[in-house]
Amino acid sequence: MPINILMPALSPTMEKGNLAKWLKKEGDKVKSGDVIAEIETDKATMEVEAVDEGTIAKILVPEGTQDVPVNDVIAVLTGDGEDMKAAGAAPQQAKPEAKPEAKAEAKPEASSGTKADAPKEKAAPAPAGKAPAAPAPAAAPAKGSASQADGHDRIFSSPLARRLAKEANIELARISGSGPHGRVIARDVEEAKSGKGLKAPAAAPAAAPAMAPSMSDKQILGLYEEGSYDLIPHDGMRKTIAQRLTAATQSMPTFYLTIDCDIGKLTAAREEINAAAPKDKDKKPLYKLSVNDFVIKAMALALQRIPEANVSWSEGAMLRHKHSDIGVAVALPFGLITPIIRQAETKSISAISNEMKDLAARARARKLKPNEYQGGTSSVSNLGMYGIKDFTAVINPPQSSILAVGTGEQRAVVRNGQIVPATIMSVTLSCDHRAIDGALGAELIGAFKTLIENPVMMAV
Numbered sequence: 001m002p003i004n005i006l007m008p009a010l011s012p013t014m015e016k017g018n019l020a021k022w023l024k025k026e027g028d029k030v031k032s033g034d035v036i037a038e039i040e041t042d043k044a045t046m047e048v049e050a051v052d053e054g055t056i057a058k059i060l061v062p063e064g065t066q067d068v069p070v071n072d073v074i075a076v077l078t079g080d081g082e083d084m085k086a087a088g089a090a091p092q093q094a095k096p097e098a099k100p101e102a103k104a105e106a107k108p109e110a111s112s113g114t115k116a117d118a119p120k121e122k123a124a125p126a127p128a129g130k131a132p133a134a135p136a137p138a139a140a141p142a143k144g145s146a147s148q149a150d151g152h153d154r155i156f157s158s159p160l161a162r163r164l165a166k167e168a169n170i171e172l173a174r175i176s177g178s179g180p181h182g183r184v185i186a187r188d189v190e191e192a193k194s195g196k197g198l199k200a201p202a203a204a205p206a207a208a209p210a211m212a213p214s215m216s217d218k219q220i221l222g223l224y225e226e227g228s229y230d231l232i233p234h235d236g237m238r239k240t241i242a243q244r245l246t247a248a249t250q251s252m253p254t255f256y257l258t259i260d261c262d263i264g265k266l267t268a269a270r271e272e273i274n275a276a277a278p279k280d281k282d283k284k285p286l287y288k289l290s291v292n293d294f295v296i297k298a299m300a301l302a303l304q305r306i307p308e309a310n311v312s313w314s315e316g317a318m319l320r321h322k323h324s325d326i327g328v329a330v331a332l333p334f335g336l337i338t339p340i341i342r343q344a345e346t347k348s349i350s351a352i353s354n355e356m357k358d359l360a361a362r363a364r365a366r367k368l369k370p371n372e373y374q375g376g377t378s379s380v381s382n383l384g385m386y387g388i389k390d391f392t393a394v395i396n397p398p399q400s401s402i403l404a405v406g407t408g409e410q411r412a413v414v415r416n417g418q419i420v421p422a423t424i425m426s427v428t429l430s431c432d433h434r435a436i437d438g439a440l441g442a443e444l445i446g447a448f449k450t451l452i453e454n455p456v457m458m459a460v
Contacts, residue, residue, distance in 0.1 A: 004075075005073065006073055007061075007074050008039065008070070010039060011370035014041055014070060015070055016070065017040060019040075019061050019063055020037075020040045020063065021063045022036070022063045024036045026056050026057065029054070030056065032051055032053055034050045035047045037074070037075075040366070041236065044368045044369070044370070044373075046369070050077070052077060054078050055077065056077060057077065057078040059074070060074055061074040156179075158179070158183065158184070161175075161184045164186055165189050168192070168193055174192070175192045176188065237336075244397065245394050248394055252395060252397065253432070255438060255441070256430055256431075258390060258427070259426070259427060259429075259445050261449050262453050263408050263425045263453065264423045265456075266294055266452060267291070267408065267423055270290075270291065270455075273289055274288055289349055289350065291425075292356075292380070293350075294349060294452060295380055296344055297347075297352055298451040299324070299344075300324035301447075301458060303377065304324055306444045308320070309400075309436050309440050309441065309444040313398070313400055313432055313434045324343070324345045325342050325343065325375060325377045326344045326376065326380060327341075327373070327399070328356060328380050328382075329380070330359075330364070339363050339368055340359075340372060340376045341359075378402065379396055379401075380402070381402060381404050381405065382404075383404070383405070384405055384407035385407070390404070392428050393428070393430055394430070395430050400432040401431050401432065401441070402430045403429050403430075403445075403448070406427065409423070409425075410423060411424040429441055429444065
């Protein structure tokens with residue numbers, strides 16, 4: 001029976017991919033584990049392996065095709081003795097009528113390594129090549145509803161008080177609470193029935209100012225003289241960066257904390273360590289530490305010292321992470337990616353340095369695996385090498401913080417009443433206020449300052 005090879009989902013968020021290159025052609029025999037194609041995601045180029053033996057009967061998606069939806073049939077594999085011509089024509093005829101259950105079961109043939117769960121309820125199949133429409137958002141609860149009374153509008157109340165208020169047709173927002181922290185209790189509702197403690201009806205809220213609609217492509221192009229510019233189409237990485245960071249700035253309440261760090265001891269220790277680094281057989285040092293390597297280690301240890309800040313926000317619960325997985329922003333010619341140093345608190349600075357060099361090199365070659373750049377508990381973005389004194393960085397969800405690192409420079413400081421030179425580095429911590437409050441953020445950046453100013457503490 002012919003086997004459909006599907007466009008694999010190479011990451012949890014992948015919806016489409018580019019079929020960069022076929023490494024096998026029609027008529028070629030393949031066995032399990034053979035690399036048959038290269039797929040480009042928004043972040044990396046990854047190899048697709050065959051999971052069955054057979055002959056490639058038909059290639060349905062030519063190499064160079066962009067934005068191929070996940071689970072679309074890209075090729076057909078036949079077994080020994082099967083009619084290749086008939087097998088090659090079958091997917092195009094059967095594809096629109098494929099049931100969701102069959103499509104989910106066929107997903108492993110795309111070598112993604114995971115089996116999609118079959119839907120529990122049957123639904124009409126979506127047209128081939130189109131993602132199913134997103135469900136309509138639920139209507140917002142009315143003012144004074146139970147969901148709002150339970151804290152969404154900061155109106156705290158007991159279940160009995162909510163029921164009594166509903167029966168009396170009284171808005172909870174109009175009742176003055178006498179319970180702990182202003183909580184509305186049953187007694188308050190009873191008093192409100194007689195007019196005691198009842199606030200005046202709230203005025204209708206002013207309409208929120210509408211966000212100015214973004215300009216269309218046609219409007220933007222109309223502002224410039226034709227021929228005065230070159231159009232450079234967005235690639236997948238640039239589109240993903242735009243979507244994720246726009247969502248982060250619109251949905252994440254962020255505050256910023258800046259502090260100056262004296263890195264005089266660090267620079268001296270770094271020079272001494274690098275000078276004493278052991279050599280390989282070619283007389284090259286086994287490691288060469290950068291300031292950023294110390295920054296990664298210090299941030300990892302700071303998160304362990306302040307575990308309440310090593311968290312990720314979700315609507316249902318707070319995720320408190322046991323390890324410090326530090327993402328490090330790497331600039332690429334075509335965008336930005338943040339490979340992750342896993343369990344950085346457990347690794348030596350030299351191990352972090354070598355791992356970071358390897359990750360950065362593979363990031364620039366687009367050879368990172370999804371697990372090497374997805375997740376993480378916090379990140380570091382360093383623009384010091386560009387001479388930037390200080391800046392603020394955008395948090396990469398689902399992380400709740402990111403440290404922006406400026407350049408180390410000679411500045412005049414006052415010590416013991418005397419003006420003296422010192423090597424100062426400014427850092428700015430961006431925090432998601434849903435997960436990290438101001439005082440907690442201050443503790444975290446304070447712990448980082450202590451460690452980065454005293455590098456010997458990172459060795460114990």
